[in-house]
Every structure is written in structure tokens, then in C-alpha cells.
Amino acid sequence: MNNILVIDDESPIRKLLEITLESNGYRVIQTHNSIQGLSAVASNQPDLVILDLGLPDESGHITLQKLRQWYQKPVLILSVTNDEKDIVQSLDNGANDYLVKPFRTNELLARIRTALRNNSVEEMQPLITFGELEIDLAARSAKLNNEILKLTSTQYALLALFVTHEGKVLTHEFLLKKIWGKEYTGQLQYLRVFVSQLRKKIETHISNVSIITESSIGYRFVAGNKKMF
């Protein structure tokens, strides 16, 4: 059973998360401010932390920074505004994903499952399949419906990043830095072009995968029928 630690100052939200998560087979620890939250993470070593950005004693951004100095497991951010600056900042500071209040329960559970799964895959399998889409990380090739996909090396690099982070939001900055390098972080146009090229190649009626745009933040690669939106 996975332990989830909640840091949120609103007691209705805490109560709700407790009931939701416990009836879905998680154990829940509740804390209501940053100091209490940090010490509870240290002593309980939970498998995942749900962190609200608006805490009474300090900004959740600072809590996240402190947490990330010694805690490696997934952190899911709860935010009350869909201000992309807040979200991007928390993702850059090492949050795995975010949810904007009000959130749907299914979405919350899906994000938690994704975060826990991504974290547990220590060694990446060399062969990843999503229905008819097959990516061979060792051979640096991809097949759709058993036919080799013709991809440029940049397109392949982008696809590899997406499939190894399935379900997780990847920020523009992260993608640009990983594929083109640090000096390209402002060059969103490169990313837009390659994502659109990649979409044309992999988002077909048989592949059942899609690259979802998270406006002003980044992209999320989703596979299977479990569309989260």
C-alpha cells in the first residue's frame, strides 16, 4: 500500500483527499502547514506528496525547494489559480505534476498513478509499446502498426522523451533544454514545429496516443483510452 502525505491548510480539502485516497487503497497522512509537512515527510518517507501552493507559514514554492533537497519521490502540486507562471515555476523546481482546484477525482487518481508508476520504473525497459506504437530505445527506432516510422533524429528524441514520461506534463523549457540545449530555452517555435510534425506521424486512428497541449506550460503525452480531459 502506498503512503501519500498531504500538505494543505484547508481542512475540507484535506478531509476530502483523505476519503478519496483511502477508499482507493492509499494510506494518507495529513499536515496543514509547511513546517509540519516537511517534518512529517522526513519522518514518514511517504511514496508521494500532495502539496498546496498557498500555505499559511510560507509559499509552497519554498516548501517544494526545501523538500527537493532531500526528497526524491513524486510531488504533486495543488494550485488554486491556473496561473501558468506558478505552475511552470513549481514544475521547474522539481514537482512531478500539478492539478488546479477544482479538480476531478478521476483526474487526481490518474495523476497519482502516473507519478507513482514513473517513479517505480528505475530501469527503463528498452522496448515500450502503446497499442500499435512501438518504440525501441536501444535501437533508437519507432514502429507504428509494424512499419518503421521515418523520423528525423530530433523527432525521435522528442518522441523518446514523451514515451518515457507518459502521462506527465513536460514544460517547454525542459523539452527545449533536453533536445536543443540550454541556449535554446526561449525558442518555442522549434518545439511547436517538431511537435506538430510528430503529431502527424504518431497520432493516427490506430495508434491511440496523443500529445496534449497544456497551454503556456508544455505538453503531456497520453496513451490508451484513459483520456484525462
Add this chain to the structure above:
Amino acid sequence: MPKLSILLTDLILIKKTESKKQYSLSITAICTVSGICFLFSSCVGAEIVAFILLLTVSVIAMFFDILPVLIAATLSALIWDYFFLYPRFNFSVGNTEDKIMLSMYFVIAVLNAVLTFKIKKIEKNARLKEEKEQALQLYNTLLHSLSHELKTPIATIVASTDNLLSTNTLISESNKKILLTEISKASLRLNQQVENLLHTSRLESGFIKVKKEWCDIQEIISTATSRLEEELKHFVKKIHCKEILPLFKIDYCLMEQVMYNLIENATKYTPEKSCIEISAIDIDNGLQIIVEDNGMGFPETETGKVFEKFYRLNNTRPRGTGLGLWIAKGFVEAHDGSIILQNKIPHGAKFTINIPAHKFFNS
């Protein structure tokens, strides 16, 4: 810096005076200064007069618009030429040196006017930019606290109903009851925020109608406290009222909201288990209500600001919209009453409301 701001306010004041007045003032200034110089023209040379006139134009330029200043510059050049420059009482200029001097005088006077005008324009832009930034910051703060106050209960309702409707998770009966209670509490909280926003727009439009009727103040207080029953559970609540209070002619709904906002404020910002006391007293010309607590009180520098719209203490948790006390004050003032905040000794806050009202003694 303060000097600059005084100058700026002067500027704004003078800007408001009509432009006609500016024309006549600048012409008068030039004529007066030239007149004085003319009286002393036997001992003061034409060059010195030129400097004095330039100085006058500069001073005018500091306060007036560009056109009156340009007129002053032109006028002073003509006066200087006619009355002071040799041959006097004649517009013609004798030698080349004087011709150069006259044209230089004119150019400098105009340059003076134009440069001062430019500086004023830059200052004005800087001021506008600063004001705009302040407004933007206020808007962001408001947006953040408001979205927190509105979205938290919405999030509670959405997720609770998701849970209750879910077919693939088993929820115990006791948890179902908790979820339903949370939905109900969140709805009431949401309603209260919407009420506050509606009150705000009513106050802002100046459209507040006081419907005075005979009210039992004890009933008003108990209605407000029962609406806050859940919050008050964590506090010691004391209500002091004389057994026989007259009925007062006030607006029931508005006053109930005032009481609600003041008590809610106390429950939000004082530590749990603090004592919240409410008392109502029959005074000379009406009614006095006191809401006090033994919490931390307010910093002395802040007591004047708490009734300002969107005011929130800097270190407070991200709750509240900064509207509650502002609305309370607005409603009290709609009754021609007053509300003040004092810090208590050794600690705590005390809100005192005085409302002039007719009374009805029952026995």
C-alpha cells in the same frame, strides 16, 4: 524626493487652473518684471535685464503649459529689444553684436520652455506608470485571494460529489455523511463569498437602501452567531446584553451582516480557544455594539487601515478577500453610525460600533 512630489502636486494644481489664467498670469509676470527693471534701467545694464527676464521665463516654464511659456518668451524678447536694447524705444537693433544677442536671447528662452515641457512630460509618464503598477498589484492580490476563497469550496463540492457518484470505489456510510456535510459547508461558504461580492458592488454603486424596522439586537446577534456555529466551536463565546434592551429602529439584514463579518473576522484571525465577546448597550442617542477578542490585536500602524477595501494584514494566511471589514464599515455608515478599532491591553482587538437609532421600550 519629497520636494519633487510637492512640486508635482503643485504642478497638478496649477494644471487644473484654466489655461486662460495661465496666459494672463505669464504676461503679467513678464510685464511686472520688465517694469521693475525699467525703473532701475539707469543703473542696470541691458545684459543684466536679459538674465532677469530669462529667469522669469524659466520660472514660468516650471509651472505652466508650453503655449503660455512660449508667449512669455516672445513677449520678453520684444520688450527687451524695445525698452532696453540700444537704440531704446525702437524695435530696430543698432550693431551686429546686439542683433546676435537678441536672437540668442530668443533661442535660449524658447529652448528653456521646450526643455522644461519635456521634463514635465517625462515626470508625468513616470507617475502614470507607477500608478498603473500599483493598480495591477492590487488586482493580482485580489484575484489571488478571491480565487482561493471561491475555488476552495467549489473544489470541495466537485470532488465530494465525484466520490459519492463513483461506482467503482466503496465509500463507507460514515464517510458518505462526512462528504455530504462538507458539501453543505462548502455551499454555505461559497454563498457567503457571493454575498460579500454582491454587497461590495452595492456599496460601490452607492445603492444601499437602509430599511429601518424595529429590531431586537439580541436576536440579530444570535442569528449571526448561529450562522458561525461551526467556526465558533473552537472559541470561547460570550454575549453580554442587559436583560431588557429596547428595540432599535435599524436595518435587520445589514446589521446582521455587520455582526457576522466582525465575528467571522475574529474567528479567522485569532488563535483557537481565544475568547470572543459581544456586547450591546443602550446609549444616549442609540445603540452601541462591541465585538472584542483576546487575540493578538493589530499592529498599531495598521489600525487605521483595516477598514480599507481589500486590506489584509501582510503576514496573514492566504484566506479572506479583505472585504469583510470594509463592508461592515459601509453598512454602519449607511446607518449614519461609526465603527472604530482599538487594541486592548495586554492584547486583543476591540471593535466599537455606535449607531444613532430610535428606541422602543416595551414595558
